[in-house]
Amino acid sequence: MRETYDAIIVGxxxxxxxxxxxxxxxxxxxxxxxxxxxxxxxxxxxxLTLSGFLHNVHANYHTFVDLAPPVRDLEIRRHGAxxxxxxxxxxxxxxxxxxxxxxxxxERTVESxxxxxxxxxxxxxxxxxEAHGYVDLLLGTLMYQPPMSVKELTKALASFGVDERxxxxxxxxxxxxxxxxxxxxxxxxKIKAHLAFHAAICGYTTDVKGLAIGFPLLVGKIDNWHLCxxxxxxxxxALWRDLAQHGGTMISxxxxxxxxxxxxxxxxVRLSDGTELVARKLVASTVDVEQTFxxxxxxxxxxxxxxxxxxxxxxxxxxxLFSVHLAMTAPPAYEAxxxxxxxxxxxxxxLGYGSPADLDEDWRLVRSGLLPDPRPNxxxxxxxxxxxAPAGHFTGLLRQFAPFALADGGEGEWDSIARWxxxxxxxxxRRYAPNITDDVILDWAPYTPLEIAxxxxxxxxxxxMMGEISLDNLLDQRPLPELxxxxxxxxxxxxxxxxxxxxGFITFGPAYNALxxxxxxxxxxxxxxxx
Amino acid sequence: MAxxxxxxxxxxxxxxxNVRVANLREVPKGSILIAVDIVGDAVSPYVxxxxxxxxxxxxxxxxxxxxxxxxxxxxxxLSFRFLGPxxxxxxxxxGLLDPIDAALKGTIRVRGDMRFLMRQADHVKALLEAYRTxxxxxxxxxxPYVLGCETANA
Numbered sequence: 001m002r003e004t005y006d007a008i009i010v011g012x013x014x015x016x017x018x019x020x021x022x023x024x025x026x027x028x029x030x031x032x033x034x035x036x037x038x039x040x041x042x043x044x045x046x047x048l049t050l051s052g053f054l055h056n057v058h059a060n061y062h063t064f065v066d067l068a069p070p071v072r073d074l075e076i077r078r079h080g081a082x083x084x085x086x087x088x089x090x091x092x093x094x095x096x097x098x099x100x101x102x103x104x105x106x107e108r109t110v111e112s113x114x115x116x117x118x119x120x121x122x123x124x125x126x127x128x129x130e131a132h133g134y135v136d137l138l139l140g141t142l143m144y145q146p147p148m149s150v151k152e153l154t155k156a157l158a159s160f161g162v163d164e165r166x167x168x169x170x171x172x173x174x175x176x177x178x179x180x181x182x183x184x185x186x187x188x189x190k191i192k193a194h195l196a197f198h199a200a201i202c203g204y205t206t207d208v209k210g211l212a213i214g215f216p217l218l219v220g221k222i223d224n225w226h227l228c229x230x231x232x233x234x235x236x237x238a239l240w241r242d243l244a245q246h247g248g249t250m251i252s253x254x255x256x257x258x259x260x261x262x263x264x265x266x267x268x269v270r271l272s273d274g275t276e277l278v279a280r281k282l283v284a285s286t287v288d289v290e291q292t293f294x295x296x297x298x299x300x301x302x303x304x305x306x307x308x309x310x311x312x313x314x315x316x317x318x319x320x321l322f323s324v325h326l327a328m329t330a331p332p333a334y335e336a337x338x339x340x341x342x343x344x345x346x347x348x349x350x351l352g353y354g355s356p357a358d359l360d361e362d363w364r365l366v367r368s369g370l371l372p373d374p375r376p377n378x379x380x381x382x383x384x385x386x387x388x389a390p391a392g393h394f395t396g397l398l399r400q401f402a403p404f405a406l407a408d409g410g411e412g413e414w415d416s417i418a419r420w421x422x423x424x425x426x427x428x429x430r431r432y433a434p435n436i437t438d439d440v441i442l443d444w445a446p447y448t449p450l451e452i453a454x455x456x457x458x459x460x461x462x463x464x465m466m467g468e469i470s471l472d473n474l475l476d477q478r479p480l481p482e483l484x485x486x487x488x489x490x491x492x493x494x495x496x497x498x499x500x501x502x503x504g505f506i507t508f509g510p511a512y513n514a515l516x517x518x519x520x521x522x523x524x525x526x527x528x529x530x531x
Numbered sequence: 532m533a534x535x536x537x538x539x540x541x542x543x544x545x546x547x548x549n550v551r552v553a554n555l556r557e558v559p560k561g562s563i564l565i566a567v568d569i570v571g572d573a574v575s576p577y578v579x580x581x582x583x584x585x586x587x588x589x590x591x592x593x594x595x596x597x598x599x600x601x602x603x604x605x606x607x608x609l610s611f612r613f614l615g616p617x618x619x620x621x622x623x624x625x626g627l628l629d630p631i632d633a634a635l636k637g638t639i640r641v642r643g644d645m646r647f648l649m650r651q652a653d654h655v656k657a658l659l660e661a662y663r664t665x666x667x668x669x670x671x672x673x674x675p676y677v678l679g680c681e682t683a684n685a
Contacts, residue, residue: 133637141645148646156649160631160656169635531566531609531642 005031005249008269008279010256010296011286011458011497013041014059017239017250018070018511019284019496019518024248025074026524028281032243033254033269038233039240041456042464043506045231049327049443053395054231054388057325057447058456058464059506060379060397061201061348062226062235067139070508073528079238082229086384089225091346092194093432094354099336099343100194104223112340117188124195124219127168127185131220134169138217146485146513147475147501150174150213168216174471176212178204179356189355196359197350198222200401201377203465203505205319207360210471225347229385235506259283259292259493261301266493269296279492281522284514286497287458288466289314289479303489309480314499315473319366320404320462322414323447324376324422326396327389330440331380332433348379351432362401369407371421374428376400393442398425404449404462411462414448422446458497465504466497475501486514487521494518532666535624536577536584540667541598547661548595552654558593559651563610565590566603567620575617576671584617593654611643621674626663631656 007023009016012034020032032039042058049055065071065083077083090102101112106128113121142148154171157163163170173181178199182192196206202218204211228234240250255272266283270276285292293302293310302310337344352375353359362372382394389395400421406413422444430436449462459466467479476484479499486494496514498504519526533539552558567586571578578584585602588595603609619638622628633639641648648655 130636133635136637136640137634138645140640140642141648145644145646148649152646152649156652159649159652162635165629165632165635531612 003276004278004280005029006279006281007031007284008033008277008282009284009286009496010259010269010292011035011041012039012236012240012250012252013286013458013497014043014236014239014506014508015497015511016041016284016286017236017243018074018508019286019515020248020250021074021239021242021246022070022511022515022528023518024243024246025527026519028524030243030248031277032248032250033256033271033277034250034252035255035457036455037252038236039250039252040233040236041458042504043232043236044455045233048325048445048447052390053327053393053443055325055395055397055445056232056381058452059232060227060381062228062232062506063202063221063224064139064505064507065224065226067135067221067224068508068512069144069528070512074239074242076235076238076242079241081235081238083226084229084384085224085226086345086347088342088345088347089223090194090198090348090350091340091343092190092197092350092353093334093336093343094190095352097336097339098190099334099340100190101340101342101346102194102198102222103342106223108342109223112342113191115340116190117186120186120188120191123185124191127216127219128222130166130168131216133220134216135220143502143507143509144512146517147478149476150471150474153475154213173213173215174210177209178206178212178215179360181212181215182356189357193353193355193358194350195219196356197353197377200359201348201399203317203469203503205363205469206356207363208470211469213471214474227347227381227385230387232506256296258298259285259296261297261490261493264301264489265491282492282494282518284494284496284518286495286511288460288497289483289495289499290460291458292495297490301490306480306482306489309482314479315468315470316461316463317465317468319363319401320449320452321464322400322402322421322425322449324396324398324425324444325447326398326426326444327442328394328396328436328440329392329442330435331383331394332378332396332429333435334433336432345383347381347384348377349432350377351375351428366401366403369403369405371402371406372400374400374421374425376425376428378429378433396436398429400425402449404453411450411453414450418446418448466499467503469503474503478503486510486517532668534670535621535667536586536600538599540665541586541600543665544661545595545598547664548658551657551661551664552593552595555593555653555657558654559590559647560592563590563647564588564603564607566609566612568612568614569617569620570615572616572618574676575621575674576676577621578617590658595658609643610647611641613639613641615639618674618676621676623659624662624667625669625674627674630659630662
C-alpha cells in the first residue's frame with residue numbers, strides 16, 4: 001500500500017466512490033478506504049437466501065436515474081450499470097380486493113385512480129404534470145447544489161409569485177404535513193393511502209409537520225422508479241471501474257482508526273492496522289458525523305461546542321425497516337388481479353394501507369418501540385430483471401416500517417424475534433397473494449434493523465437515510481447548520497456522505513455537491529458540465 | 532424595432548434590461564455569465580429542426596454588459612444555463628409566455644445555483660420582464676405558431 005495520496009476518502013459507499021471518481025478524473029491521486037470487504041455501502045447485493053438469488057440488502061429503488069449528474073458524468077451505464085423502469089411501477093392492494101396501480105404511463109395511472117374517484121384522478125394528473133416541472137427545476141438548481149435555507153427558499157417562492165402561479169406549491173406547505181396536503185387536495189382514502197405510502201417509502205413520514213413542502217417533488221418522480229439489472233451492487237462496480245480507470249484506488253478491509261490533524265488541518269488517516277496514509281490535499285468523510293467527529297478525530301482537534309452538538313443535536317430517523325428476502329418458484333398472484341390485472345406486474349406493492357390513518361397508526365406504534373401488525377410492501381425484482389434469480393424462479397423483498405429499539409428488550413431483541421416477525425410479514429403477503437405458500441418459498445431470510453446498524457455502522461440506529469427527514473434537518477440544517485456546506489472547522493476535512501444535503505437514498509447529491517466546494521477550494525478546473 | 536435574435540435585437544434587450552435594473556434598490560455584485568441554449572423544435576422558424584442556437588448574456592454588477600450569439604469558451608465559467616425548445620423562447624421574447632411559468636413547468640430547463648436565483652429574485656424578474664418591453668419584429672413569422680411556420684407570417 002502506498003502511503004501518500006492527494007485525496008483520501010473515508011467510506012466506499014456510492015458517495016465515496018462518486019467523489020473519488022470525480023477527483024481521480026480531475027487528476028488527483030485518490031484513494032477510497034472501505035472498512036468492509038467490498039465497496040458499495042448501501043449498494044449491496046448478496047445471495048442472502050440461495051445461490052443464484054440476488055437480493056438487494058439495502059438500496060433497491062433508484063429514483064434519480066438521469067436526474068443525477070454523476071450518472072452521465074461518470075458514464076455509469078458504459079461501466080455496466082443497466083437500469084430498468086418498470087411499466088407498472090407500484091400498486092396498492094386493499095382489503096376489499098381492489099387495487100390501484102401506478103404506471104410509467106401517466107394516463108394509465110389516471111385511469112386506475114379514476115376507478116376510485118374521477119375527480120381525484122384529474123387532481124392527480126394536474127399535480128403530476130405541475131410537479132414534473134418542479135422536479136426538473138428544483139433538482140437542477142437546488143438538489144445538486146450546496147444547500148440554502150428553508151427561509152430563503154420560501155421567501156423566494158413568494159417573490160416569484162409561486163402561490164399565485166401554482167395550484168399545489170405554496171409557501172404555507174412548510175407548516176403542513178403530507179397528511180394535511182392530501183386532505184386538502186384529495187377525497188378518496190385509497191388514493192390518499194397510496195400517495196402517502198409512496199412518500200413513506202421515500203423516507204418521508206406522513207404525519208410530520210413541514211414535509212408537505214417536499215411532497216409535490218415526490219409526486220413529480222413517482223413514475224421514475226428504476227431497478228438496476230443484476231442488483232444494485234452493479235452501480236458500485238460501475239463507480240469503482242470509473243475510479244480505477246482514472247487512476248484512483250479503492251482499498252477494502254481498510255478500517256480507519258483516526259483522521260490525523262496537524263495544526264487544524266487534516267493531513268491523513270491512520271488505519272486500525274497501524275498504517276498511516278498522508279493526504280496532500282484533502283480528507284473527505286462519507287460516514288456518519290458521529291464517527292467522523294467523535295471517533296476518528298482526537299477530542300482536542302474538535303471544537304468542544306461542535307462535539308457537544310454532534311452528541312446531542314444530530315437527528316436520526318425515528319423509524320427504520322425490517323426486511324424479509326425470499327427465494328421463490330413463482331411470482332405473487334394477487335386476488336386483486338381480478339379487479340386490476342396489472343397488479344400482478346407491479347414492481348412494488350403496498351399490502352393493506354387503506355388510508356393515511358393506517359400509516360399514522362403505525363408511525364405511532366413504531367415511535368413507541370412497538371411492532372405494528374405487518375403491512376409490508378412487496379417488491380419482486382425478477383418481474384423486470386430475470387437475471388436476479390435462476391430461470392423460472394423469483395426473488396421477493398418485503399419491507400415493513402419498524403422501530404430500531406423495541407420497547408420490550410431494546411434493539412438486541414431483534415435477534416430473538418427476527419424469524420417470528422418475518423413469518424408474520426410473509427403471512428401478511430399471503431393474505432393478498434394466496435399462492436405464496438410454503439411450497440413456493442424455497443428459502444427466506446429476515447434482515448432486521450439491528451443488522452442494518454451492524455453491517456452499515458454509519459446507519460446509526462438503523463437510520464438508512466443517515467439523518468432524519470424533517471424540515472429542521474434538511475437543506476442548510478443538515479446535519480447541523482455549521483456542517484451543512486460540506487466544509488468542517490478543520491481545514492482540508494470535508495463531509496461528503498448522506499449526512500449532508502440532499503439526504504440518503506442513491507442520489508449521488510452529497511458527493512456531487514461536496515465536489516463543487518472542493519473544486520472551489522482547490523482551484524480545480526471542472527471537466528464536468530457544472531451548469 | 533429589431534428582428535428577433537439579431538445584433539440589433541440583442542442590443543435592444545441589453546438596453547431594456549439596464550433600464551429596468553437601474554430602478555432596483557439592490558443588484559447582485561460581481562459577474563454572471565448566462566448561457567441560453569435554444570433547441571430547434573420544428574415549430575419555430577428561427578432554429579433549424581434538431582439544431583441549436585446558443586446565446587450568452589454577461590451581467591456585471593447587475594447591468595447587462597453584452598448579449599450575443601455564441602457558446603462559452605474554456606475560460607468562461609457559467610453561472611446559469613437556460614435550455615428549451617425554440618418555440619418557448621420565441622414566445623417568451625414575444626411576451627406570450629411567462630418565463631417563470633415556463634421554468635416551473637419544466638418547459639424551459641434551468642441549471643445553476645438556485646441560491647442566487649432565490650436571493651436575487653427581484654433582479655431575475657427585472658431581467659425576464661425586459662423582454663416584454665422591447666418591440667420585436669418576426670421576419671419568418673411570429674409566435675404563437677398556430678398555423679405552422681410557413682403560413683404564420685402571412
